[in-house]
Amino acid sequence: MIAEKLAPLKIGSLVLANPLILAPLSGISNLPFRLLAKEQGCALVFTEMVSAEGLVRNRKAMGWLLKSSPEERPLGVQLFGSNPGSMAAAAKIVEEAGAAIVDLNMGCPVRKVVNGGSGAALLKDPRKAGEIMDAVRKALSIPLSVKIRTGWDEKNLNYLEIGRIAENCGVDALTLHGRTRRQGYSCKADWQAIAEAKSRLRIPVIGNGDLTSPEAIGHFFALTGADGGMIGRGALGNPWIFRQTLRFFQGALPEPPTLEEKEKTILRHFRMIVDSRGEENGVREFRKHLLWYTRGLRGSSEFRSQAAQWVKYSEVIRRVEEYFEKIRKVSFSS
Numbered sequence: 507m508i509a510e511k512l513a514p515l516k517i518g519s520l521v522l523a524n525p526l527i528l529a530p531l532s533g534i535s536n537l538p539f540r541l542l543a544k545e546q547g548c549a550l551v552f553t554e555m556v557s558a559e560g561l562v563r564n565r566k567a568m569g570w571l572l573k574s575s576p577e578e579r580p581l582g583v584q585l586f587g588s589n590p591g592s593m594a595a596a597a598k599i600v601e602e603a604g605a606a607i608v609d610l611n612m613g614c615p616v617r618k619v620v621n622g623g624s625g626a627a628l629l630k631d632p633r634k635a636g637e638i639m640d641a642v643r644k645a646l647s648i649p650l651s652v653k654i655r656t657g658w659d660e661k662n663l664n665y666l667e668i669g670r671i672a673e674n675c676g677v678d679a680l681t682l683h684g685r686t687r688r689q690g691y692s693c694k695a696d697w698q699a700i701a702e703a704k705s706r707l708r709i710p711v712i713g714n715g716d717l718t719s720p721e722a723i724g725h726f727f728a729l730t731g732a733d734g735g736m737i738g739r740g741a742l743g744n745p746w747i748f749r750q751t752l753r754f755f756q757g758a759l760p761e762p763p764t765l766e767e768k769e770k771t772i773l774r775h776f777r778m779i780v781d782s783r784g785e786e787n788g789v790r791e792f793r794k795h796l797l798w799y800t801r802g803l804r805g806s807s808e809f810r811s812q813a814a815q816w817v818k819y820s821e822v823i824r825r826v827e828e829y830f831e832k833i834r835k836v837s838f839s840s
């Protein structure tokens with residue numbers, strides 16, 4: 507069964523042309539990555555999670571995480587923290603910086619975050635989770651969402667309880683990643699839980715987990731009836747997933763990127779990262795993207811195995827151009 511149509515998504519006063527959203531991805535969903543997703547039709551992009559405490563204490567040092575440009579708007583900013591006052595103050599800063607929506611991270615499984623009482627730890631403390639939602643809601647005039655997991659572990663699935671708290675606090679949407687904290691990023695995401703949240707809650711429910719292809723996204727919407735779909739790992743090295751999904755729902759033929767388009771996008775993405783992070787950090791940061799972009803491409807194993815040794819901007823550019831030149835020739839001759 508496949509859903510037939512993608513409906514626009516309304517989160518409070520924010521109206522999105524389609525329900526496809528880019529997930530907050532730490533170390534990944536910075537401005538260059540978000541711009542590429544946006545250009546391919548993604549309706550709403552999120553920053554990676556930003557420490558509320560850090561933002562309040564040293565706005566200048568954290569400011570680069572909020573760096574944005576008009577082309578990517580509307581921009582969502584995700585905050586994490588455990589103190590209602592700091593979360594509210596940080597949300598205010600984010601609103602003043604021009605964000606269209608604030609999201610509260612209540613799902614991060616990383617030990618350092620959880621041990622500080624933030625992220626998924628809040629699923630174990632619904633009262634504190636509610637205090638944070640309440641404080642942030644009162645501080646903000648823009649829409650507010652909360653991103654959670656299904657629970658701490660399989661014995662403590664409390665997504666409906668947290669969802670109801672969110673509703674009562676005036677939160678505008680709930681994003682549900684269909685895994686528990688214990689499950690991390692493995693095993694199949696529980697779309698049934700997302701379907702249940704959708705049928706039981708009044709606020710829009712955005713589902714997340716394993717939305718990795720247009721077909722999967724078609725099944726996801728049909729099964730869950732969710733108001734939105736948030737794409738994480740499916741967009742790594744593949745910003746075209748948004749365009750392809752929109753085309754899929756229009757009944758049009760899929761339009762995979764050509765080799766030329768792939769090469770152009772890689773080079774542009776790389777240039778944007780180096781422009782904002784400098785040569786040394788930029789080259790280091792881009793390596794993982796290079797591996798994602800070239801996954802499964804013809805003869806890419808040699809190229810990929812050498813990528814860790816490249817340290818200069820010009821060298822990466824040359825290697826990418828040579829590699830694509832080579833595979834274009836092979837494609838034409840075979």
Ligand SMILES: Cc1cc2nc3c(=O)[nH]c(=O)nc-3n(C[C@H](O)[C@H](O)[C@H](O)COP(=O)(O)O)c2cc1C
Binds near residue numbers: 530553653716717739
């Ligand atoms: C490298 C990485 C970084 C992530 N960073 C964040 C983050 O900053 N905030 C957040 O809410 N979730 C974060 N997530 C979780 C994703 O947003 C998403 O919930 C998860 O990957 C499941 O979706 P997927 O199956 O589409 O990848 C991260 C996931 C990965 C793999």
